[in-house]
Amino acid sequence: MSSPTKKRGGTSAHPVRAAGRGGLRRLAGPVLAAGLAVGQLAAASSLDISDRYSPLNRKRPVRPETRYIILHTTEGSEAGSLRKVRKYGEAHYFITAAGKVYRIIDRRKIAAHAGRSMWGGRTNLDAMSIGIEVVGTYDRDINAAQYDALRELLRQLKGLYKIRDRDVLPHSMVAYGRPNRFHRANHRGRKRCGAIFARPDVRRRLGLAKRPPSDPDVLAGRLKVGDPDLQRMLFAATAPAPRQAILSGDSGPAAAGSAAPSSASGNGGGDSMVISRGRNAWSIAREAYDHPTTVYVFPDGTRTRGDEIADWDRIPAGTTVHLSEEEPEQEFEGFLEIGKDGDTIPDLAGDAAREATTIYFFPSGLIRTGAELAADASLRKMLAAPPKGTRLLVGYVYGGYVRARRSAYAIARSKWNYPSTFYRLPTGRILSGDEVDEASIPFRTLVFFQN
Numbered sequence: 001m002s003s004p005t006k007k008r009g010g011t012s013a014h015p016v017r018a019a020g021r022g023g024l025r026r027l028a029g030p031v032l033a034a035g036l037a038v039g040q041l042a043a044a045s046s047l048d049i050s051d052r053y054s055p056l057n058r059k060r061p062v063r064p065e066t067r068y069i070i071l072h073t074t075e076g077s078e079a080g081s082l083r084k085v086r087k088y089g090e091a092h093y094f095i096t097a098a099g100k101v102y103r104i105i106d107r108r109k110i111a112a113h114a115g116r117s118m119w120g121g122r123t124n125l126d127a128m129s130i131g132i133e134v135v136g137t138y139d140r141d142i143n144a145a146q147y148d149a150l151r152e153l154l155r156q157l158k159g160l161y162k163i164r165d166r167d168v169l170p171h172s173m174v175a176y177g178r179p180n181r182f183h184r185a186n187h188r189g190r191k192r193c194g195a196i197f198a199r200p201d202v203r204r205r206l207g208l209a210k211r212p213p214s215d216p217d218v219l220a221g222r223l224k225v226g227d228p229d230l231q232r233m234l235f236a237a238t239a240p241a242p243r244q245a246i247l248s249g250d251s252g253p254a255a256a257g258s259a260a261p262s263s264a265s266g267n268g269g270g271d272s273m274v275i276s277r278g279r280n281a282w283s284i285a286r287e288a289y290d291h292p293t294t295v296y297v298f299p300d301g302t303r304t305r306g307d308e309i310a311d312w313d314r315i316p317a318g319t320t321v322h323l324s325e326e327e328p329e330q331e332f333e334g335f336l337e338i339g340k341d342g343d344t345i346p347d348l349a350g351d352a353a354r355e356a357t358t359i360y361f362f363p364s365g366l367i368r369t370g371a372e373l374a375a376d377a378s379l380r381k382m383l384a385a386p387p388k389g390t391r392l393l394v395g396y397v398y399g400g401y402v403r404a405r406r407s408a409y410a411i412a413r414s415k416w417n418y419p420s421t422f423y424r425l426p427t428g429r430i431l432s433g434d435e436v437d438e439a440s441i442p443f444r445t446l447v448f449f450q451n
């Protein structure tokens with residue numbers, strides 16, 4: 001924080017040099033030559049580490065710098081979470097309930113783990129951090145095997161990248177949300193993920209001497225507090241005792257029968273999935289409150305999708321919220337975004353703003369090409385003043401819908417399975433070409449491929 005422009009940590013171009021200033025010496029000797037020569041973190045004898053690389057590892061770019069380590073809790077079963085984290089490349093390391101460590105994304109590359117994030121005014125922390133997923137929930141202690149694995153992994157990474165203890169942060173400390181129906185300003189509280197790793201006693205057991213004393217972005221007025229209970233968990237000097245650790249033989253939190261990020265197991269109602277006084281749709285579903293994959297079951301048994309609800313003030317108490325476990329952290333990976341990558345359309349699309357090869361994804365769900373927007377008097381204003389969060393693909397072909405006699409291959413030909421090709425499913429989910437199975441693409445899926 002004292003020198004915001006100074007780069008810390010090593011880059012992939014010099015993995016050994018980055019390790020040379022102290023970190024190298026602490027690594028286990030015999031495996032050094034083999035381990036670091038191929039850019040792997042050396043496996044010390046006390047670390048049971050193996051490769052479970054994501055299919056996305058290949059196409060992920062190298063991270064320019066490394067300032068932070070972000071700690072996550074899976075909030076779901078071990079098997080389901082591992083599948084999702086690998087599928088979307090959502091962490092560099094995954095620690096099982098038994099204390100095994102899996103490599104998911106090469107530690108030098110970018111993993112999509114932090115999502116919308118800010119710390120000390122810096123945003124998009126994926127570009128400057130290593131992400132570690134630990135099987136567990138944000139309010140539950142981890143077990144002895146997990147402590148051993150995480151402590152050793154942190155010791156090696158801190159040495160390798162010269163990361164300070166206070167820069168090892170729970171995901172919930174850095175995640176933030178945009179203004180929405182429930183919060184008028186950018187706010188902390190988008191996630192509770194990893195909150196257990198803010199506890200001074202937990203940090204001490206992990207070999208972390210310090211934690212941030214306060215939230216720099218709330219202090220500076222960049223963010224509002226969206227979840228006061230979370231803020232107390234993260235920064236209070238004393239916190240209530242955590243729930244008991246899961247046992248290493250468990251398959252994880254879902255062994256208790258709950259879905260992420262819930263606990264239907266009834267731990268006092270703090271995490272109930274039922275809407276009640278003081279517990280609204282946002283406090284249960286967070287940013288997924290209006291997603292098509294979030295389902296509301298009203299007390300009379302009727303079911304409604306989040307994107308079908310218009311009046312959020314009139315959801316009756318007793319309504320149960322069902323979340324999809326498969327919601328990826330960053331489904332729009334590869335898209336440009338108004339307010340993130342640039343403030344105006346010319347910033348992002350230049351002269352191509354009104355072309356058919358620029359495709360706009362508005363927050364309302366509307367998708368149009370630049371040519372269509374320019375040709376329609378009622379839509380032209382959206383080109384002049386696009387809502388924040390509007391996403392763009394530049395240099396793309398709008399391939400239209402997959403139909404019974406119009407396959408993805410018929411639309412995009414050899415590019416149908418390219419990582420740069422995107423599919424928008426009828427549910428609103430975006431998948432890239434290397435994530436879809438051509439045999440299971442639903443009709444009415446839209447296809448976009450590079451020109």
Ligand SMILES: [Zn+2]
Nearest residue numbers: 072073171193
């Ligand atoms: Zn997380």
